[in-house]
Amino acid sequence: MQKEYIYPIAMTIAGFDGSGGAGIQADIKTFSALGCFATSVLTALPIQNTQGVQAIYAIPDRAIQEQIRVLLSDIFPKAIKIGMVHTATLVDVIVETLSEYPKVPLIFDPVMVASSGHRLVQDATVATIVEKLIPKTDLITPNIDEAAVLAEMKISSLDDMYIAGERILKLGATNVLLKGGHLQSSTLTSLYFDNQGKVHSYESAKLETNNLHGTGCTLSSAITSFLARDFPMESAIVAGQCYTYKAIKNGMDVLTGKGRGPLNHFFDPEKLIKNAFLSESEQDQKNR
Template identity: 60%
Template sequence: MKKYKYPSVLSIAGFDGSGGAGLQADIKTASALGCYSTSVLTALPVQNTMGVKNIFSIPNAAIEEQLATIFEDIFPNAIKIGMVHTSELVQTIVKALHSHTQVPVVFDPVMVATSGHKLIEDDTIEVIAKQLIPLAQLITPNLDEAAILADMKIESVEDMYRAGKRIIDLGVQGLLLKGGHLKTEHLTSLYFTKQGEVHEFSYQKYDTNNTHGSGCTLSSAIASYLARGESILEAVGKGQEFVHKAIYHGKNVQVGHGNGPLNHFFNPEKLIKNELER
């Protein structure tokens, strides 16, 4: 009798009790794209659509055990990393990833929430740049996060090109620089490769506050497409299309009183079954 397995995506991220971002967005996204979602909790932010009220840490020993437990049982086809807010946590994750370098990693360097709240300790940024970023096949910062990494203001698409080249020089394998915060009619994103290629993507902007968790959703969507066997460029393109449509289908729905979530299930796919190799 034939046996099958689901493409598995591991999310290493923080919690969002309001359901729009963090692990909750990752689980919804991977599920909507036909993948099996596993997770490791890195932090417990207390938040809703209006902002982050507090952040409670998870003991590093608990995170280390979570990682080991998932890797030994449900080995992922791709990994998405989100909120990593302490240098000790970075080192814990890096240690685990060094044993599994064959798995593609998408890192969303969550430093600033949609509401503008800073989510990361200052001394963690340098450790992330030196230890975690080089292990990722792709990082997906927004403009606020890219400005921190590139150490420059980003106020135009031209600035995005300059900042992207600075960030690639940090040892990044791939960079998707999201331009959603620019005050322009269209959203422009740039995908930089370490070989010097730059691919530009442009999408219509929608008049909506329902973008809470869009960065989490994007990185998870890209990881899901990688788990399904897509190339990195295909995954980057399809991941952005998924987020664009999820925003469109949720733009007129009110959830909470602040920045509402996307509609992750606008067109959900059935769980994909791949035949196990003998």
């Protein structure tokens, strides 16, 4: 049968969350809710629920490499999201394996600090992330705690966020979205530092809810989804923030588990998008 359509494909390289609120589960839900076809690479197997992580079982580096290769050789994505990378070796494996394939928009959500304030990655891993992964990404989406690690400074105000964002750019990041949800303020302010030297500020009212588990995963995956749908970077960031805000708002009144509950990813799901299939020559013509 002649191929007439193709799905916008988004890939996640991240850890497991059996409680369904964060990690690969949140990524797949977000991709699906926004009309994208989801593929996934598992990097770690945490044992967790809404009350926290009890243990983490490692996935062999070779298995991660083989997952990436087998998927990219068959179902090539239009955008890739990377979640927590907890060892320096894993950073090397991901960067080296992805370098074997054509460039695709790469979104990195640097999960480095738990909500309790505990560091989740060692200094050697952070150093490898800075040296090898950040320069390869098209967008990095740290929260305040993660930005503080990368910028090597305390962040307690909006002015600090501006300084930290500029420091992260100097690490080789192409674009930085610094999320301000952890600041003590009634207003949530996020700053987007683009690759043209401009800083865009986005403000919204903070939603008072305990159901915030997986917010960072959801936002980075939403942006990845819109990039897979050919949105320009700034438009993808704006649309991703809007989706995440609504997912939080529509899940505020739901009790799921005994701890920090998840967002409502399917508050208004889109159908799986079918785009016209273009041959390589037609695609080249379109890109000229």
